[in-house]
Structure formats: C-alpha cells, structure tokens
Amino acid sequence: MDFTVETATDAVAESFRGTEDRRLRAVLESLTRHLHSFVRETEPTTQEWEAAIGFLTAVGHKCDDTRQEFVLLSDVLGVSTLVETINGAEGGTENTVLGPFHMTDSPRRALGDSIDLLATGRPCVVSGQVLDADGTPLPAAEIDVWQCDEEGFYDVQQPGVQPPGNGRGLFRTDDEGGYRFRTVVPSHYPIPTDGPVGRLLEATGRHPYRPAHIHFIASADGHRTVTTHAFVAGSPYLDSDAVFAVKRGLITDFTESDDEREAERLGVSAPFTHARFDIVLAPEPEVTP
Amino acid sequence: MDFTVETATDAVAESFRGTEDRRLRAVLESLTRHLHSFVRETEPTTQEWEAAIGFLTAVGHKCDDTRQEFVLLSDVLGVSTLVETINGAEGGTENTVLGPFHMTDSPRRALGDSIDLLATGRPCVVSGQVLDADGTPLPAAEIDVWQCDEEGFYDVQQPGVQPPGNGRGLFRTDDEGGYRFRTVVPSHYPIPTDGPVGRLLEATGRHPYRPAHIHFIASADGHRTVTTHAFVAGSPYLDSDAVFAVKRGLITDFTESDDEREAERLGVSAPFTHARFDIVLAPEPEVTP
Numbered sequence: 001m002d003f004t005v006e007t008a009t010d011a012v013a014e015s016f017r018g019t020e021d022r023r024l025r026a027v028l029e030s031l032t033r034h035l036h037s038f039v040r041e042t043e044p045t046t047q048e049w050e051a052a053i054g055f056l057t058a059v060g061h062k063c064d065d066t067r068q069e070f071v072l073l074s075d076v077l078g079v080s081t082l083v084e085t086i087n088g089a090e091g092g093t094e095n096t097v098l099g100p101f102h103m104t105d106s107p108r109r110a111l112g113d114s115i116d117l118l119a120t121g122r123p124c125v126v127s128g129q130v131l132d133a134d135g136t137p138l139p140a141a142e143i144d145v146w147q148c149d150e151e152g153f154y155d156v157q158q159p160g161v162q163p164p165g166n167g168r169g170l171f172r173t174d175d176e177g178g179y180r181f182r183t184v185v186p187s188h189y190p191i192p193t194d195g196p197v198g199r200l201l202e203a204t205g206r207h208p209y210r211p212a213h214i215h216f217i218a219s220a221d222g223h224r225t226v227t228t229h230a231f232v233a234g235s236p237y238l239d240s241d242a243v244f245a246v247k248r249g250l251i252t253d254f255t256e257s258d259d260e261r262e263a264e265r266l267g268v269s270a271p272f273t274h275a276r277f278d279i280v281l282a283p284e285p286e287v288t289p
Numbered sequence: 290m291d292f293t294v295e296t297a298t299d300a301v302a303e304s305f306r307g308t309e310d311r312r313l314r315a316v317l318e319s320l321t322r323h324l325h326s327f328v329r330e331t332e333p334t335t336q337e338w339e340a341a342i343g344f345l346t347a348v349g350h351k352c353d354d355t356r357q358e359f360v361l362l363s364d365v366l367g368v369s370t371l372v373e374t375i376n377g378a379e380g381g382t383e384n385t386v387l388g389p390f391h392m393t394d395s396p397r398r399a400l401g402d403s404i405d406l407l408a409t410g411r412p413c414v415v416s417g418q419v420l421d422a423d424g425t426p427l428p429a430a431e432i433d434v435w436q437c438d439e440e441g442f443y444d445v446q447q448p449g450v451q452p453p454g455n456g457r458g459l460f461r462t463d464d465e466g467g468y469r470f471r472t473v474v475p476s477h478y479p480i481p482t483d484g485p486v487g488r489l490l491e492a493t494g495r496h497p498y499r500p501a502h503i504h505f506i507a508s509a510d511g512h513r514t515v516t517t518h519a520f521v522a523g524s525p526y527l528d529s530d531a532v533f534a535v536k537r538g539l540i541t542d543f544t545e546s547d548d549e550r551e552a553e554r555l556g557v558s559a560p561f562t563h564a565r566f567d568i569v570l571a572p573e574p575e576v577t578p
Contacts, residue, residue, distance in 0.1 A: 003370050003533050011533060012367035018494025028493065030331050032366060038323035039371050042316050046387070046516065049372045053359045060349005060359075070342045070349070077321060078301035081292055082328050083338045098335070204317065205307025227335065244292050244300060 009036040055196055062195040066156040068100040072197040075099065075243035076206075089224045089282030091133040096229050096245040099215060100191075101154045106144050106168040112267055114182035115169040118162065121150045121184030123268035124254065126230070128277040129177045130218055137177025138281065141220035145169050145181065147213070152189025180266070185254055185273050188212045188235050191242055201242065208242050211235040216279065223281035230277040252277050298325040344485055351484040355445040357389040361486040364388065364532035365495070378513045378571030380422040385518050385534040388504060389480075390443045395433050395457035401556055403471035404458040407451065410439045410473030412557035413543065415519070417566040418466045419507055426466025427570060430509035434458050434470065436502070441478025469555070474543055474562050477501045477524050480531055490531070497531050500524040505568065512570035519566040541566050 003011060012032045019025035044052065062069035074080045075097055084095035109115065116123075130141040146168045148154045155166040167186075173179050190208035192198065201208050212232035219225040229245060230252040231238060238246055254275045257263070263270040292300060301321045308314035333341065351358035363369045364386055373384035398404065405412075419430040435457045437443045444455040456475075462468050479497035481487065490497050501521035508514040518534060519541040520527060527535055543564040546552070552559040 002536050003367070003374065005371065005374055008367050008371045008374070008533070015495055015533075016493050019492065020494065021492065024492060027331050027333070027337075030327055034323045034327035034330070035366060035368060036371060038319055039368055039375070041323070042319050043375050044316070044372055046372065046376055048316075049363075049369070053357070053363065056345070056359045057349055057352045057357070060346055060352060063346045063349060068342070068346070070345045074338075074342065077324060078292070078297050079324060079328060080338070082294065082297045082325060083333055083335065085292065085294055085297070086328070086332050087335055203308065203310065203313060204305050205309065206304055244297070244304075247291050 005040060009033055012036070055200075058196040066103060066159075067192065067195070068103065069195050069197055071098070071100040072191055072195070073200075075191070075245075076197055076201065078244040081244045084227060089226070089285075091280070092224060092282030093218075093226050093228055093279045094247045094249050095227055096247060096250065097243055098217075098227050099243070099245075101148075101156060102144075102146060102215065102217075104156060104164065104168070106146060106170040107165040109169040109171060109181065111171060111174060111178075112180050112182070113169065115145065115147075115165075115167055116149075116182060116184045117166045118149075122271070122273065123263075124183050124185045124273040124275065125180065125266045125268055126183060126214065126275045126277060127178065127180035127266075128279060130173050130179065130220060130279045130281060131177060132223065133280060133282050137173075138220045138223070139173055139175045139177055141173040141177060141179075141218060141223075141281070143171045143173065143179050143279075144217040145171065146215045147183065147186040148189055150184045150187050152187040157192075182266075182268055183214070185232060186212045186214055188237050206242065207237075207240070209237040210241050210243060211237040211246060213245075214277075216277070218279045218281060220281055222284050224284055226279060226281060228279070230275065232275075294329065298322055301325070344489075347485040355392060355448075356481065356484070357392065358481075358484050358486055360387070360389040361480055361484070362489075364480070364534075365486055365490060367533045370533045373516060378515070378574075380569070381513060381571030382507075382515050382517055382568045383536045383538050384516055385536060385539065386532055387506075387516050388532070388534075390437075390445060391433075391435060391504065391506075392445060393453065393457070395435060395459040396454040398458040398460055398470065400460060400463060400467070401469050401471070402458065402460075404434065404436075404454075404456055405438075405471060405473045406455045407438075411560070411562065412552075413472050413474045413562040413564065414469065414555045414557055415472060415503065415564045415566060416467065416469035416555075417568060419462050419468065419509060419568045419570060420466060421512065422569060422571050426462075427509045427512065428462055428464045428466055430462040430466065430507060430512075430570070432460045432462065432468050432568075433506040434460065435504045436472065436475040437478055439473050439476050441476040446481075471555075471557055472503070474521060475501045475503055477526050495531065496526075496529070498526040499530055499532060500526040500535060502534075503566075505566070507568045507570060509570055511573050513573055515568060515570060517568070519564065521564075
C-alpha cells in the first residue's frame with residue numbers, strides 16, 4: 001500500500017509490532033501518532049523541516065559533560081515539570097524539575113556542614129525534617145542538595161572559580177529525621193542562553209530567568225523519592241519561571257536574623273538567614289503484578 | 290496559578306504569546322499541545338524521561354559533516370516521508386524523502402557524463418524527460434542526482450575508497466527537456482546502524498534496509514521542485530523500506546540489454562542496463578497574499 005498522509009501513521013505504528021519490550025512498543029506507537037498529528041496539523045515546508053533538524057542537531061551538539069541542552073529544551077517546553085508532576089505522589093511534597101545541573105555527584109557531608117566552600121557570602125542555615133505522610137520523622141533519609149551561589153552560578157559553570165562540589169551536599173537525616181546545612185542564599189539566574197534554547201527564548205520573546213531556589217532530592221527506604229526545590233519567597237520571577245517549575249507549596253521563607261545566640265547555635269555568625277524546609281515522602285506504591 | 294497536569298499545556302502555550310513570527314508561534318503552540326498529549330498518555334517515569342534525553346543527546350552527538358542521525362530518526366519514524374508527501378503537488382511526480390546523504394554539492398556535469406567515477410561496475414544509462422503537468426517538455430530544468438554504488442555505499446561513507454562526488458551529478462535538461470547520464474545500478478542497502486537509530490531498529494525488531502533507488506531533485510522556473518527517488522523494480526525491500534519512502538508510481542524498470550548499437554549510441558558497452566525516469570513538475574502555486 002502506498003504511503004499517504006492518511007495511511008502513514010498506521011504504517012509506521014505497525015512497523016513496531018515486533019518490539020519485544022511491550023512498554024517500548026506502546027511508547028513508540030504513541031509517539032508516532034502524536035508526532036504525525038503535529039506534522040499533519042502544522043504542515044511544515046521542507047525548509048521548515050530542515051530547520052527543525054538543524055535545531056535538534058544544534059541542541060545535541062551543545063550537550064557535553066557540563067551542559068545538557070536537551071534537558072533545557074524539555075524544561076522550557078514544560079515537559080520536565082509535566083513528567084515530574086505526573087510522577088508526584090499524592091500526600092507527599094510536590095515534585096518539580098531536576099534541571100540540567102544535577103550532573104556531578106554531590107559530596108557526602110555531615111549535618112551542619114557548609115556547602116558554601118568559598119565562605120565569602122552572607123551565611124544562611126537551611127534545616128528541616130523528612131517525614132512520612134503521617135508526620136512520622138524518617139531517620140537516615142538521604143538528602144541530595146545542589147544550588148547556585150549568590151551570583152546565580154553553579155560550580156560546574158565556573159570551573160577554576162568555584163571548587164567542584166561547591167553548593168552541593170549529600171546528607172543523611174538524624175534520629176529525628178532532621179537535617180541542617182550552611183550555605184548562602186541562592187540568587188535568581190538565567191538559564192544558559194548561549195545555545196539553541198537561548199535563541200528559541202529570544203525568538204519567542206521569553207525571558208530566561210528562574211526564581212531563586214535550592215534543589216533537593218529526598219529518599220528513604222519504603223518511600224517514594226521526591227525531586228523538588230525550595231523556592232526563596234519574594235524572589236523575582238516566581239510568577240514566570242522560564243521552566244514552569246514553581247508550585248506554591250514549595251515557596252519557602254528565608255528569614256533574616258540578628259540573633260547572635262541562635263547564630264552561635266547554628267554555627268554561623270549574625271546577621272544570618274534561616275530557612276526551614278520540611279519534606280514529606282509518600283509511601284512506595286503497592287507493586288501490582 | 291500552579292502548574293498541574295491539567296493547566297500545564299495552556300501555561301506553556303501561553304508563554305509563546307510574545308513571539309513576533311506568527312508562524313513560529315503557531316508551530317510552537319501546536320508542538321506543545323501534541324508533545325504534552327504524548328506525555329500525558331504515556332506517563333513516562335523519571336527514568337524513562339532520562340533515557341529519552343540520553344537517546345536524543347546520543348542522536349545529536351552522532352551527527353557530523355557526513356552523518357545526519359536526526360534525519361535518520363525522522364526517516365524511520367515516517368516523519369520525513371510525511372513532510373514530503375504533504376508538500377507534494379497534485380499532478381506532479383510524487384515526492385519522497387531527501388535522506389541523510391544529500392550533504393555535499395553535486396558536481397556540475399554535462400548530459401551523457403558518467404557519475405560512476407570508478408567505472409568498475411556494469412554500465413547503466415538513466416535517461417528521461419522533465420515535463421510540466423500538461424506534458425510540455427521543460428528545457429534548462431535542473432536535475433540533482435545522487436546514489437550509492439553497486440555495494441550500497443555513498444561516496445561520503447567511503448572517503449579514500451570512493452572519490453568525492455562519485456555517484457553524484459547536477460545536470461541541466463536539453464531543448465527537449467531531456468537528460469541522460471551513465472552510472473551503475475544502485476544496490477539496496479542498510480541505513481547506518483552503528484548509532485542510536487540503529488539501536489532503536491534492533492530493539493523494535495525492524496530491519497534497516499532500503500530498496501535500491503536513485504535520488505533526484507528536479508526544479509525549473511515557475512514550477513514546484515520535486516524531491517524524489519527512482520526505485521529499481523524488483524529490488525528487495527520494496528514492501529518494507531526502513532524509511533517508508535516507496536510509492537508505486539516511482540518504481541522504475543531497469544532493463545538489461547545486449548544491443549550493441551544502442552550501447553554505442555548511449556556511450557556504453559553492451560551488456561548494459563537502461564532505465565527511463567520521466568519527471569513531471571507541477572506549476573508553482575498562486576501566491577495568495
């Protein structure tokens with residue numbers, strides 16, 4: 001049978017009938033149907049199709065060990081947040097995007113340690129508890145934290161300026177499910193705009209900024225892992241995050257304090273900033289065979 | 290408003306409202322809606338999303354000056370043929386895929402020249418006319434031709450073995466709209482399988498073969514350019530082209546001949562093969578303001 005605009009989609013979907021992995025087959029058939037619908041709806045010219053191929057190629061060529069332009073593309077199209085939202089667990093802290101900067105392992109650190117290795121910024125203490133959905137503290141939960149500095153840069157963006165692991169830490173909660181680390185208040189920042197995704201934002205009149213936030217991945221045995229952010233309340237761009245990641249429940253007060261005794265207790269000097277960010281982990285879903 | 294599975298698509302589509310180029314805005318809004326529908330339907334896990342990002346990145350990294358893996362991906366998903374079919378003109382020779390090997394300029398050649406620079410194969414003469422939709426010959430039409438050799442390889446795949454420009458030529462039709470060149474009969478061949486698209490085909494139990502064909506782009510002033518193939522009748526894989534490019538009207542007889550006088554007239558020696566492939570160009574569409 002001839003390949004026509006009408007028969008094309010079934011012909012391609014049918015070509016996947018020999019796929020052993022049933023999940024892969026279902027995903028590819030769905031991809032084919034939605035991708036063909038998009039093409040039939042927009043009717044791209046050959047030149048537009050070539051431009052799209054060129055764009056995707058440029059996105060791929062921009063990816064290296066410290067830059068993930070396809071994650072950025074997924075982010076600015078809202079796909080990353082959509083995937084995380086779909087995978088969010090009822091009753092737990094809300095998921096949001098992983099982002100492109102979780103590319104190096106966070107160094108293991110002790111509770112109370114500083115992740116601000118340069119120690120040139122105004123001190124900030126972030127603490128909280130990891131809890132289950134009933135409010136029971138979860139000891140020995142793992143918390144992976146990463147953030148940019150006060151200028152809006154991650155360590156991997158400034159090799160030679162920031163030491164590797166700056167702004168990153170892997171912590172384990174104490175017997176009360178508590179965690180605490182010292183840092184600086186992160187800045188809002190633009191996502192990298194020197195690549196094809198930056199050109200896309202420019203062509204569409206969109207700004208590249210993200211509101212200030214600290215990334216968290218929290219996990220504990222028997223519970224669903226959550227990938228989320230603590231957003232800094234009052235930060236610019238909370239209403240127009242370039243990657244659509246803000247959820248109201250994740251906006252966190254970062255409170256300034258002059259209390260010297262409290263500062264001493266937390267291992268910093270006044271004035272300092274303090275944020276409390278508790279994380280609730282939903283139970284692992286029942287496995288249905 | 291919070292970003293939810295329900296509000297996500299409108300939020301992202303709305304973010305393109307400032308796009309000056311109306312066509313770009315429409316394409317991005319449509320892309321957003323279809324891409325989000327695909328994600329909502331398949332509900333990928335975070336690990337699956339990461340695998341998809343990894344796949345696209347590998348496709349990008351495989352692209353270089355002589356390899357276009359995103360074109361291959363578009364081809365095996367039937368998107369390339371779909372785009373060409375949508376852009377095909379009623380009444381003209383049918384369009385089909387450009388393919389990934391139209392990456393170097395074809396050398397200008399005189400009618401009757403050979404594009405088989407190695408001259409080691411069995412000679413084949415391809416000739417035909419370029420006509421308008423009424424059957425009137427089109428003199429001075431441009432014909433860009435490229436093909437693989439008898440082993441199934443294009444020049445760019447075998448640097449050092451095939452000279453650049455082997456199997457390629459740019460011809461201009463004579464006063465009767467005629468063209469003629471010497472070559473070898475191309476072989477069926479597998480699309481390149483040493484990259485991520487090859488792994489996709491393997492995982493889905495699909496073979497990578499294309500039936501034997503010669504690529505043509507034909508253009509003439511006042512007419513729509515056609516990107517097409519002459520498929521070799523009787524070639525394996527005409528029923529299961531890996532890139533879904535076969536259309537019955539493009540299947541062409543390549544006839545063997547022992548006629549020594551005819552051979553001499555065509556500038557080859559008997560036995561030889563002859564194919565006649567006429568190309569009809571539809572008129573340029575009226576420009577609607």
